[in-house]
Amino acid sequence: MATTRSAHTVWEGDLLKGSGVVTFDSSGIGQQAVSWASRAEQANGKTSPEELIAAAHSSCFSMALSNGLTTGGNPPTKLVTSADVTFQPGEGITGIHLTVEGTVPGLDEAGFAAAAEDAKKNCPVSQALTGTTITLTAKLA
Numbered sequence: 350m351a352t353t354r355s356a357h358t359v360w361e362g363d364l365l366k367g368s369g370v371v372t373f374d375s376s377g378i379g380q381q382a383v384s385w386a387s388r389a390e391q392a393n394g395k396t397s398p399e400e401l402i403a404a405a406h407s408s409c410f411s412m413a414l415s416n417g418l419t420t421g422g423n424p425p426t427k428l429v430t431s432a433d434v435t436f437q438p439g440e441g442i443t444g445i446h447l448t449v450e451g452t453v454p455g456l457d458e459a460g461f462a463a464a465a466e467d468a469k470k471n472c473p474v475s476q477a478l479t480g481t482t483i484t485l486t487a488k489l490a
Contacts, residue, residue, distance in 0.1 A: 358383065371396065389438045399434040399442060406474045407432040410447055413472035417464045418453055427452040427490070444482045452490045462487045 354376075360369035368384040387395035407430045418425050430449045437443045449465055456464075465487035469475055475483055 368395075371401070388436060397436070399436045402442070402445075402474075402478070403432040403434045406434070406445060406447065406472075406478070409472045409474035410449070410468055414449065414451070414465055414468035417468050417471075418451075418456070418461075421460075421464065423453050423456040423460070423464075425451050425453045429490075442481055444484065445478065446484045446486070448486045450488055450490050456489070458489055461489050 355374040356371055357374060358369045358371045361367055365385050368382060370380050371383050372380045382395040383397060384395050387393060388397035388399065392400070410432070411428050411430045414428055414430075415425055428449060428451045430447060433446045433448075434442060435444045435446075447469060451461055451465075453461055465485060469483060469485045
């Protein structure tokens, strides 16, 4: 069964001085302010499209890696994943770096790195972002 998740943004003003509010419709988790300054300068308590992509990518990757490890016979006890999305004004998103540290009983570093590479390649968010260079650092805790 397919699912659709929704959010919407109300933006007021021009790009540089305007601002908006992103509302998470599907989950109802609330709203977040967004502005050009929060995207291209300092966050100052506001989010950005890149931060939202980072949240989506780190959670999707963690799910894919957990599934891959479990399917391979080595269920993880803990995965800590961060995603760093780099934005260059005038150029766009120039790259994403995933960093994962895992606690996986019975698995060596090479096996963990291979599973992480597979998750990076196959998680749905990575697949949606195929036009962007995605790099990875993976290590066991």
